[in-house]
Amino acid sequence: MANKQYPFLSLAAVNAPLMDEIARAVERVVRSGRYVGGPEVDTFERALAEFAGTRYAVGCANGLDALRLIFRAYIELGQLHPGDEVIVPANTYIASILAVTDCGLTPVPVEPDTRTLNLDTALLRQAITPRTRAILTVHLYGRCCFDAAMQAVARDHHLLIVEDNAQAIGARCPLTGGRTGSLGHAAAFSFYPTKNLGAMGDAGAVTTDDQALAAAVRAIANYGSDRRYHNIYQGLNSRLDPVQAAILNVKLPHVEAENAHRQAIAEVYEQHITHPAITRPLWSADGSMVWHQYVIQCDDRDRLRQLLADAGVATDIHYATPPHRQPCYSRRWSPLSLPVTDHVARTVVSLPISSAVSLADAAEIAAIINSINLSSDD
Numbered sequence: 051m052a053n054k055q056y057p058f059l060s061l062a063a064v065n066a067p068l069m070d071e072i073a074r075a076v077e078r079v080v081r082s083g084r085y086v087g088g089p090e091v092d093t094f095e096r097a098l099a100e101f102a103g104t105r106y107a108v109g110c111a112n113g114l115d116a117l118r119l120i121f122r123a124y125i126e127l128g129q130l131h132p133g134d135e136v137i138v139p140a141n142t143y144i145a146s147i148l149a150v151t152d153c154g155l156t157p158v159p160v161e162p163d164t165r166t167l168n169l170d171t172a173l174l175r176q177a178i179t180p181r182t183r184a185i186l187t188v189h190l191y192g193r194c195c196f197d198a199a200m201q202a203v204a205r206d207h208h209l210l211i212v213e214d215n216a217q218a219i220g221a222r223c224p225l226t227g228g229r230t231g232s233l234g235h236a237a238a239f240s241f242y243p244t245k246n247l248g249a250m251g252d253a254g255a256v257t258t259d260d261q262a263l264a265a266a267v268r269a270i271a272n273y274g275s276d277r278r279y280h281n282i283y284q285g286l287n288s289r290l291d292p293v294q295a296a297i298l299n300v301k302l303p304h305v306e307a308e309n310a311h312r313q314a315i316a317e318v319y320e321q322h323i324t325h326p327a328i329t330r331p332l333w334s335a336d337g338s339m340v341w342h343q344y345v346i347q348c349d350d351r352d353r354l355r356q357l358l359a360d361a362g363v364a365t366d367i368h369y370a371t372p373p374h375r376q377p378c379y380s381r382r383w384s385p386l387s388l389p390v391t392d393h394v395a396r397t398v399v400s401l402p403i404s405s406a407v408s409l410a411d412a413a414e415i416a417a418i419i420n421s422i423n424l425s426s427d428d
């Protein structure tokens with residue numbers, strides 16, 4: 051008989067408890083005849099701003115666009131200029147970096163802290179040059195990356211702080227008590243289906259307290275027009291689809307429950323995974339980590355993944371090839387040595403974690419992991 055299978059992430063199972071409500075919300079949009087903008091988008095923008103704790107939220111087409119729109123808007127407003135340097139984490143999903151280079155800005159990668167895997171804020175000062183204008187902080191795997199050191203460097207050098215909050219909706223900053231998305235000058239959200247708050251297609255948003263920035267983002271996302279047929283910027287078309295907004299309006303009130311369940315799974319893994327060849331992620335129970343991914347590290351990563359797959363446990367890697375090793379950046383970053391990032395990329399393994407994984411499943415997965423024999427040659 052086949053073993054029990056533990057999928058890495060079943061989105062149908064994640065969305066199953068809300069499926070009827072989601073279907074009614076989608077039908078409402080379909081029957082309304084209003085297919086761009088409209089009340090679902092307005093409602094979601096208000097709800098997201100309130101959730102994040104910012105004055106403004108502007109929906110857009112996806113998380114990468116949310117980041118691009120922020121940088122474009124700062125350029126249009128004269129607060130950033132092409133060629134300016136933006137400090138970025140070397141260990142991140144490539145979309146963070148694509149947004150910077152797409153806007154003609156220069157990414158300056160900083161190595162991660164080996165425990166948090168987020169940008170090591172102790173290395174920020176040595177990355178500053180006369181051209182540094184901003185820090186793009188990425189709350190990777192759901193862990194808030196904003197501390198007193200980052201705050202001090204930004205203050206001393208008059209830097210903008212842009213948050214890539216694609217993975218950390220609902221996380222709280224231990225320093226300020228505020229939620230991610232409200233910590234810097236502007237923040238990008240992604241509602242890609244696998245995120246903790248996932249739509250059923252692409253969707254994103256920008257949050258900020260800055261009225262001028264919010265207005266510029268909204269205009270650039272709508273062909274650069276501030277009013278109909280009046281184009282003040284050479285803009286894009288990147289709007290939040292009302293069908294996705296309606297789905298997000300159903301799901302946003304449940305995101306804290308989703309995050310709480312992920313925290314409970316992480317606690318099971320934290321208490322039960324004892325394999326000597328595996329390093330568990332830095333434990334956090336203060337709400338500063340919403341466990342978008344539960345990332346363990348193992349020197350024999352590929353063999354571990356194969357043996358887990360054989361035992362029915364699907365895993366994933368976030369991310370096997372860091373941005374500076376991608377072909378599109380190989381020329382720009384060829385003289386760069388980022389050994390910590392390279393080591394992370396060689397050792398990370400993501401375990402199943404979502405509301406579709408039960409606590410009993412998590413305990414079973416931990417037991418399977420502990421039973422893996424990495425030393426045998428067979």
Ligand SMILES: *Cc1c(COP(=O)(O)O)cnc(C)c1O
Binds near residue numbers: 115
């Ligand atoms: C998902 C993600 C993005 C991009 O969001 P999309 O909606 O897929 O465009 C950007 N940054 C990080 C860290 C992400 O995880």
